[in-house]
Amino acid sequence: xxxxxxxxxxxxxxxxxxxxxxxxxxxxxxxxxxxxxxxxxxxxxxxxxxxxxxxxxxxxxxxxxxxxxxxxxxxxxxxxxxxxxxxxxxxxxxxxxxxxxxxxxxxxxxxxxxxxxxxxxxxxxxxxxxxxxxxxxxxxxxxxxxxxxxxxxxxxxxxxxxxxxxxxxxxxxxxxxxxxxxxxxxxxxxxxxxxxxxxxxxxxxxxxxxxxxxxxxxxxxxxxxxxxxxxxxxxxxxxxxxxxxxxxxxxxxxxxxxxxxxxxxxxxxxxxxxxxxxxxxxxxxxxxxxx
Numbered sequence: 453x454x455x456x457x458x459x460x461x462x463x464x465x466x467x468x469x470x471x472x473x474x475x476x477x478x479x480x481x482x483x484x485x486x487x488x489x490x491x492x493x494x495x496x497x498x499x500x501x502x503x504x505x506x507x508x509x510x511x512x513x514x515x516x517x518x519x520x521x522x523x524x525x526x527x528x529x530x531x532x533x534x535x536x537x538x539x540x541x542x543x544x545x546x547x548x549x550x551x552x553x554x555x556x557x558x559x560x561x562x563x564x565x566x567x568x569x570x571x572x573x574x575x576x577x578x579x580x581x582x583x584x585x586x587x588x589x590x591x592x593x594x595x596x597x598x599x600x601x602x603x604x605x606x607x608x609x610x611x612x613x614x615x616x617x618x619x620x621x622x623x624x625x626x627x628x629x630x631x632x633x634x635x636x637x638x639x640x641x642x643x644x645x646x647x648x649x650x651x652x653x654x655x656x657x658x659x660x661x662x663x664x665x666x667x668x669x670x671x672x673x674x675x676x677x678x679x680x681x682x683x684x685x686x687x688x689x690x691x692x693x694x695x696x697x698x699x700x701x702x703x704x705x706x707x708x709x710x711x712x713x714x715x716x717x718x719x720x721x722x723x724x725x726x727x728x729x730x731x732x733x734x735x736x737x738x739x740x741x742x743x
Contacts, residue, residue, distance in 0.1 A: 486552075486553070486554040486594070486595055486600065487551075487552070487553055487554070487592075487593065487594040487595075487600040487602045487699055488550070488551060488552045488553075488591075488592075488593050488594075488602075489549075489550070489551045489590075489591065489592050489593070489602045489603075489604050489697045489698075489699060490548075490549070490550050490551075490589065490590070490591040490604070490697075491547075491548075491549045491589065491590050491591075491604045491605075491606055491695045491696070491697050492546070492547065492548045492549075492587070492588070492589045492606075492695075493545075493546075493547050493586075493587075493588050493589075493606045493608055493693050493695050494544075494545065494546040494547070494586055494587050494588075495543075495544065495545055495584060495585070495586030495587075495608060495691070495693070496542065496543070496544035496545075496584065496585055496586070497542070497543045497544070497582050497583070497584045497691070498541070498542050498582065498583055498584075499581075499582055499583040499676075500541040500580075500581070500582040501579060501580065501581045501582070502572050502573075502574060502578075502580050503536060503539065503541060503572075504536060504541065504570040504571055504572050504689075505571045505572065505573055506569075506570070506571045507534045507536060507568070507569065507570045507571075508534075508568075508569040508570075509532070509534055509566070509567070509568055509569070510565075510566070510567040510569070511530070511532075511564075511565070511566050511567075512563075512564075512565040512566075513528065513530075513563070513564050513565075514561070514562070514563045514564075515528060515561075515562050515563075516559060516560065516561040516562070517559075517560055518558060518559045518560075519553065519555050519557070519558040520557040520558065521555050521556040521557040521558070522553060522554050522555010522556055522557065522558045523553055523554060523555060524551070524552070524553035524554075524555065524558050524559075524560050524699070525551070525552050525553060526549065526550065526551040526552075526560060526562055526697070527548075527549070527550045527551075528548070528549050528562060528564065529546070529547075529548040529549075530545075530546070530547050530548075530564065530566070531545070531546045532544065532545035532546065532547075532566060532568075533545075534568045534570070541570075541582075543568050543570070543691060545566055545568070545691075545693055547564050547566065547693060547695045549562050549564065549695055549696075549697045550697075551602075551697045551699055553600075553699060554600075555701070556599065556701060557701055558699070558700060558701060559699075559700040559701075560697065560698065560699040560700065561696075561697075561698050561700075562695075562696065562697045562698070563694070563695070563696050563706075564693075564694070564695045564696075565692075565693075565694050566692070566693045566694075567690060567691070567692045567693075568689075568690070568691040568692075569688060569689070569690055570688070570689045571615075571686070571687070571688050571689075572686075572687045572688075572689065573684070573685075573686055573687075574681045574684070574685040574686075574687055575681075575684055576681065576682060576683050576684050577680075577681070577682060578680075578681060579678055579679065579680050579681070580612075580677075580678070580679055580681070580687065581676065581677060581678035581679075582676065582677055583674075583675070583676045584610075584674070584675060584676070584677065585672075585673065585674035585675075586608060586626075586672075586673055586674075587670070587671065587672045587673070588606050588608065588626055588628055588669070588670070588671050589668075589669065589670045589671075590604040590605070590606060590628055590629075590630045590667070590668070590669040590670075591604070591630075591667070591668050591669075592604055592630050592631075592632050592666065592667045592668075593665065593666050594632050594665055595665060597632055597665065599701060600699070600701070601631070601632050601699070601700070602631075602632050602697075602698065602699045603629075603630070603631045603632070603696070603697075603698040603699070603706045604629070604630050604696065604697050604698070604706065605627075605628065605629040605630070605694075605695070605696045605706040606626075606627075606628050606629075606693075606694065606695050606696075607625075607626070607627050607628075607692070607693065607694040607695075608625070608626045608691075608692070608693050609623065609624070609625050609626075609690070609691070609692045609693075610622075610623070610624035610625075610648075610677070610689070610690075610691055611623050611689070611690040611691075611692070612648075612679075612687060612688075612689055612690075613687065613688045613689075613690060614685055614686070614687060615686040615687065615688055616683075616684070616685055616686045621679070621687075622648040622649075622650055622651075622677075622679065623646070623648060624646070624647050624648050624651055624677070625644070625645075625646045626644070626645050626646075626671065626673075627642065627643070627644045628642065628643045628644075628669045628671070629641060629642050629643075629706065630662065630667040630668075630669055631667075631706075632665065632667060641662040641667065643658070643660050643669055643671070645658070645671065645673070647675075648677065650677055650678060650679040651675055651676070651677050652675050652676050652677075652678070653673060653674070653675040654674045654675050654676070655672070655673065655674045655675075656671070656672070656673045656674075656675075657670075657671065657672045657673075658670070658671045659671075
């Protein structure tokens, strides 16, 4: 079986970005407040011991850049593929978002949602195993917390769903959010790394700096997943990635990444059930783009 599903490889949008640094040099002093944000979420999963019956990809991109007084620009790059070629399986993704701007009345809201879906049949008394590695980086910079607050967040989730018994078996989850907003209700920074008991981490490095005007979150990890199944199991692997960069003169932040909860599990379970009829060559791609 040879199946390859790619996301516009690579995909890159530029919005008033190339000329923006030159334009900033000529702005009047009232526009002196500037900001920039960067978010990058990458992962790769290889060495699967089982071949998926079906694979699918869902992409949803929302990009808003509005400046009534000032200038804003952003760059989005997505390089993702879920491929099955003979006995080799690879799922990898790299999502990069960068924003830059200055002004008094503006809004930027960049959101990228990417989901890989793989359906596996695991025979009784067999394992599902694979290797993975990934990284996550968030960076916020502003020279005025009151006029130019910025926000970034990233979310990476490996979820294993047992279709036969209608239940979530395992979850691997990395969540990070960074906000320079001056109000306590919005100035909420977090970093969490939750792994499954069936996960073995070979390496993990974290670097976190939460300060007022400049914030940085970086993590790198690598490891493997392995689980034994006593009975025949129809399993769906869901790899979900979300990245958000937000900047505005009004007080708001990236949509808060939900905490791990039964509600989230129920939502994903219902979603997976709805794609049971997915075939190996189906790709659903949703792109929304607004300036």
